[in-house]
Amino acid sequence: MTSPLPARSLLRTATAPEHERVDAAFGGFDLADRDGYRAFLRAQALPLITVEAAIDTFDPIAVLPDWPERRRAGLIVQDLTDLEATPPAPEPFALTDSAAALGAIYVLEGSRLGGALLARNVPMDLPARFIRCPAAPKRWRGLIEVLDQTLVTQPQRDAAISAARAVFDLFWRSARQHGRMPVVE
Template structure:
């Protein structure tokens, strides 16, 4: 008997192309330049604030009791304020189920891992509370356990993957809007 694939593994596979598209889009930002870094933060802020507001409205305490501590909205707002850039208002984005909430949170928590890699390109004189908010292995492991506990049916996996792809799309569209490069569709 073979072991069933983990929810994380299923989400990673289902969102691989969307994730790669976002990585490519954000790879074009110049993080060691103040203006480029400001553009990068603006491109990150819209989707992050939108997704976090949707999770806050859904109130996932039963799923993830430490959700408020995971939020990075205040960090990115502070960094943008230090760069004299206004934080964008969240877009409408509904989360209507536990599975959808977990798909959104999966992307948000995964972006911490990417941020940790990008943070080394940001000069020390630029505000970097958001990008240097390192992922905590214990929290990532807890999220993986939550995913496996709550995403057990094919329908739940599909809903989570759809929500995750929708968040990746928010990030991709924002990178196109704020980036200085042409992004291929």
């Protein structure tokens, strides 16, 4: 009998279509243009603020001790304020348990990695605390280890996958709402 996939591989594979859809949606923003960048930040802000607030309802530090250092909602709020845009309030978003919270964190941390690639398109005169927040490979590896060690039962894995898909969907819907280009469903 073969051993099951590590949780990280399972999450990546199970959420690949949602991830691709979000990448395509956010690819339509012009980050070199002040208005396009502001729209991008607005589209990122609602899901980020909402999901971080939902994660905080659990005891994320018990599962991921460096959770407070991973939070980026404050950074995006500062950037939006500098761009004279009102940051959104969090929406209701339910996470069922700590396994679901880990699935949500997986998506947020993955977006940090993606942001590092996008940051080079943002002019230096625009506020970029959020998008230039460093993606620490050590922190990513730490999350992967926690996922693989914690998400060991099928119900835990299912909860993480379901939450990750819901977070991707929240990002996708926000990109559609704030984007200027139609997004293919």
